[in-house]
Amino acid sequence: MDLSKKYGLTRVINACGKMTSLSGAIVLPEIAEAASESLKHFFVLDELQSAADKVIAVATGAESGCVTACTSAGITLSVAACMTGDSLPAVLQLPNTDGMKSRVLIQKGHCINYGQPVTQAIRLSGAEAIEVGTADLCTEDDLRYQLDKGEVAAIVHVESHHTVRYGWVKLPGVVALARDYGVPVIVDGAAQDQRLRELIGDGADIVLTSAHKFLCSTTGGIVAGRKELVDAVYLQNRGIGRAMKAGKEAIIGAMAALEYRNSEDMEAWTAEQDRKVKLILEKLSDLPGLALSVDLDANGCPFSRTRLTPDSEITGHDAVSLEQALADGDPTVVARAHHTDEGYIHLDAIEMSDEEIDIACDKVRNILTAGVKG
Numbered sequence: 001m002d003l004s005k006k007y008g009l010t011r012v013i014n015a016c017g018k019m020t021s022l023s024g025a026i027v028l029p030e031i032a033e034a035a036s037e038s039l040k041h042f043f044v045l046d047e048l049q050s051a052a053d054k055v056i057a058v059a060t061g062a063e064s065g066c067v068t069a070c071t072s073a074g075i076t077l078s079v080a081a082c083m084t085g086d087s088l089p090a091v092l093q094l095p096n097t098d099g100m101k102s103r104v105l106i107q108k109g110h111c112i113n114y115g116q117p118v119t120q121a122i123r124l125s126g127a128e129a130i131e132v133g134t135a136d137l138c139t140e141d142d143l144r145y146q147l148d149k150g151e152v153a154a155i156v157h158v159e160s161h162h163t164v165r166y167g168w169v170k171l172p173g174v175v176a177l178a179r180d181y182g183v184p185v186i187v188d189g190a191a192q193d194q195r196l197r198e199l200i201g202d203g204a205d206i207v208l209t210s211a212h213k214f215l216c217s218t219t220g221g222i223v224a225g226r227k228e229l230v231d232a233v234y235l236q237n238r239g240i241g242r243a244m245k246a247g248k249e250a251i252i253g254a255m256a257a258l259e260y261r262n263s264e265d266m267e268a269w270t271a272e273q274d275r276k277v278k279l280i281l282e283k284l285s286d287l288p289g290l291a292l293s294v295d296l297d298a299n300g301c302p303f304s305r306t307r308l309t310p311d312s313e314i315t316g317h318d319a320v321s322l323e324q325a326l327a328d329g330d331p332t333v334v335a336r337a338h339h340t341d342e343g344y345i346h347l348d349a350i351e352m353s354d355e356e357i358d359i360a361c362d363k364v365r366n367i368l369t370a371g372v373k374g
Contacts, residue, residue: 015326018351019334026351052065055258061197062225063226066230069245072121073221075156078208080094080127102126105132107143107163114190147180153184157171157186191210195300196224200224211253220251280349289315326360336348
């Protein structure tokens with residue numbers, strides 16, 4: 001069935017990566033089959049989440065886990081859990097935090113916007129988001145100063161290429177400091193599912209990731225961490241979490257995705273991504289006025305992206321106009337445009353087939369050669 005044709009939707013060639021704005025990931029057949037099967041049946045959701053708990057624990061090395069609507073929901077509910085613990089009356093009181101520790105620390109360089117401000121996800125629980133330090137400098141002393149003030153419910157730490165990548169306290173340092181004060185650390189690792197064991201191993205109390213990014217599942221958020229906190233996250237479903245609950249297809253999809261990952265040959269996966277990067281380089285290497293290079297994933301995940309840097313003096317295009325020209329038309333080619341102000345874009349091949357790589361590269365060629373001067 002051609003859904004784009006049926007509903008009049010623009011066909012998308014995703015050269016940007018695992019983006020919520022592009023509706024997540026292509027769901028792998030094995031995962032889609034499990035999620036589809038779930039739609040035919042009823043389940044006791046508490047039992048289903050209990051099954052997910054076991055699968056998440058095995059896959060991540062955490063004590064416990066559950067599934068929520070998405071990572072953003074996971075941030076709100078994890079903060080709420082750190083304030084309420086296992087007290088149902090406290091859960092029902094939110095977002096009124098009277099009588100609870102409700103200050104949540106976050107390094108200012110981590111105050112990103114991923115479609116909404118991460119500080120808003122914190123504040124949705126009723127907590128107060130305390131931005132620590134400046135955008136390009138936060139020290140352990142800055143964090144300690146706020147911890148000494150007391151009433152801190154949690155520290156939220158963001159693992160993302162969007163954060164300021166210098167002048168910050170890295171996760172092991174945050175965890176060590178938080179331990180001194182008995183304060184839990186929540187990690188927003190939305191696109192870091194390939195690093196879950198590492199982040200849990202660094203001592204985070206809760207790690208959050210998306211099921212619908214590199215895990216290639218249906219939309220959902222995975223919560224992994226200490227059992228008492230995960231239980232408190234799940235308890236929020238009887239309060240503010242009711243609006244953020246996961247359906248059976250999200251839970252089954254997340255379980256199937258984690259089980260698939262456990263058996264996946266990651267070296268072969270990385271080799272396939274490298275092959276596609278090489279294919280892009282081969283197709284565009286002879287274009288005048290276009291510099292090509294390869295960038296490793298900024299967060300240390302095992303893949304790379306192709307960087308395109310157009311010379312406007314030769315091609316008539318800078319990074320901004322190239323990105324916009326690629327986006328025009330049907331199909332639209334959505335490039336990764338996080339660095340246009342620095343003069344380049346990326347083509348992220350993870351979600352592209354070889355046919356789509358051909359279309360994207362042909363479009364780059366047509367755009368740049370049409371503007372070549374002389």
